[in-house]
Amino acid sequence: MIPAPRWRRHLGWLWLSLMSFTLLMLLIAYQTRWVYPEIHAYFSQAGNLTGQQLATRSRDYLQESLDILLASPVDDDGRDRAHFHLELAYSLFDIGLYRNEYSCTRPSLAALDELKVKLRSGESLLPGDLRHSLLSPIRCLTEIEMHQLDRRSSVTAAFVEDTRRHQGQVLIGSVVIFVLGLAFWWMHERHRRSAERATRESLEWMARALSDPLTGVGNRSALHQDVLASKGQPMGLILIDIDFFKQYNDHLGHPDGDKLLRHLAHLIDETLGRQARLYRMGGDEFAALIDCVDDDVLAGHCERLVKELREAALEHPAHPGSPTVTFSVGAACFIAGQAGFDAGYAAADQALYRVKAGGRDGWQVAEAKVVADSGDLKLERS
Numbered sequence: 390m391i392p393a394p395r396w397r398r399h400l401g402w403l404w405l406s407l408m409s410f411t412l413l414m415l416l417i418a419y420q421t422r423w424v425y426p427e428i429h430a431y432f433s434q435a436g437n438l439t440g441q442q443l444a445t446r447s448r449d450y451l452q453e454s455l456d457i458l459l460a461s462p463v464d465d466d467g468r469d470r471a472h473f474h475l476e477l478a479y480s481l482f483d484i485g486l487y488r489n490e491y492s493c494t495r496p497s498l499a500a501l502d503e504l505k506v507k508l509r510s511g512e513s514l515l516p517g518d519l520r521h522s523l524l525s526p527i528r529c530l531t532e533i534e535m536h537q538l539d540r541r542s543s544v545t546a547a548f549v550e551d552t553r554r555h556q557g558q559v560l561i562g563s564v565v566i567f568v569l570g571l572a573f574w575w576m577h578e579r580h581r582r583s584a585e586r587a588t589r590e591s592l593e594w595m596a597r598a599l600s601d602p603l604t605g606v607g608n609r610s611a612l613h614q615d616v617l618a619s620k621g622q623p624m625g626l627i628l629i630d631i632d633f634f635k636q637y638n639d640h641l642g643h644p645d646g647d648k649l650l651r652h653l654a655h656l657i658d659e660t661l662g663r664q665a666r667l668y669r670m671g672g673d674e675f676a677a678l679i680d681c682v683d684d685d686v687l688a689g690h691c692e693r694l695v696k697e698l699r700e701a702a703l704e705h706p707a708h709p710g711s712p713t714v715t716f717s718v719g720a721a722c723f724i725a726g727q728a729g730f731d732a733g734y735a736a737a738d739q740a741l742y743r744v745k746a747g748g749r750d751g752w753q754v755a756e757a758k759v760v761a762d763s764g765d766l767k768l769e770r771s
């Protein structure tokens with residue numbers, strides 16, 4: 390599958406982030422624009438509802454005034470108290486809300502005005518007049534009370550309903566934002582994983598490109614790369630070539646030849662230990678890079694290689710001079726760098742050739758002197 394271009398992935402993220410951000414802003418705007426005014430409206434209407442309490446108190450005062458005036462006989466003190474209660478009731482009744490919204494308010498207030506005048510003038514009051522003057526305002530106030538109570542209930546119910554609806558919308562908005570956030574995270578995670586996978590695959594590919602598939606050790610390119618990476622360092626190069634490997638293959642077949650190559654790679658690696666890096670140069674030739682303190686140390690490694698192979702006593706039925714597998718080893722010290730390596734390789738190869746020419750199954754280290762060569766230190770072989 391061809392991965393989407395980078396800019397398109399980024400565009401996807403950007404789009405998601407913008408969506409989440411816009412939705413969040415809309416949610417905040419919604420809260421500010423609709424929910425808060427709704428609350429404000431509720432409380433301002435609730436403020437008007439005190440009208441219900443005023444009507445109740447006013448009605449109570451009228452009731453008390455009626456009780457005093459209906460008690461017989463009514464003396465001056467009773468008339469004063471009744472007048473006082475009437476005044477209190479009047480002041481609570483005479484408000485804009487009642488005047489504007491209830492048609493019974495004005496006639497009731499007029500009846501109370503008349504009654505106050507009669508009380509002040511000391512005119513006698515008949516029970517029938519009293520009923521007419523006080524009962525209709527009391528009825529009006531009762532009506533106002535009931536209406537105000539109804540209004541409060543309906544406003545409260547509407548407010549509760551609105552609040553529930555807004556909460557639902559805010560909840561849905563939050564869920565959408567959460568889902569978008571999850572999608573954003575998921576896209577990011579997917580991209581991170583695919584980037585990791587690509588890096589891992591590149592590393593594996595690079596490792597494969599630098600290793601020999603048959604034996605698993607490094608190949609010629611890896612040797613070259615390692616030499617250049619250690620530029621300027623004194624190093625030892627050991628070349629190991631199996632003797633009469635063609636005959637081994639011809640006699641036992643290529644699969645057994647492959648097995649021997651793998652076996653020898655393991656044996657060389659074990660013998661030289663961690664300080665050495667092993668490569669297969671192709672065919673039946675191996676190379677090892679190792680720190681080169683001096684030629685004697687290198688000679689010690691070569692000696693050990695030949696000895697270990699003899700001890701392993703791997704059967705070679707087609708070897709003209711030995712019942713077991715043998716190899717020839719040539720080695721040289723060099724200063725890492727392109728020119729130094731070329732010189733070192735040539736010297737080690739010549740040493741190997743001399744071993745082959747001398748009857749194989751042995752080793753030789755080329756003698757060297759250090760010279761400087763166009764920035765690279767180069768060991769010149771004698």
Ligand SMILES: Nc1nc2c(ncn2[C@@H]2O[C@H](COP(=O)(O)OP(=O)(O)OP(=O)(O)O)[C@@H](O)[C@H]2O)c(=O)[nH]1
Nearest residue numbers: 630631632633634635636638643644646647672673
């Ligand atoms: N089994 C196997 N054989 C290989 C492989 N690569 C190369 N060869 C064989 O290795 C043999 C190398 O032969 P030569 O270069 O003549 O070397 P030799 O027979 O060891 O002779 P001397 O080095 O002179 O002792 C050839 O027969 C190649 O076919 C491989 O990957 N597996």
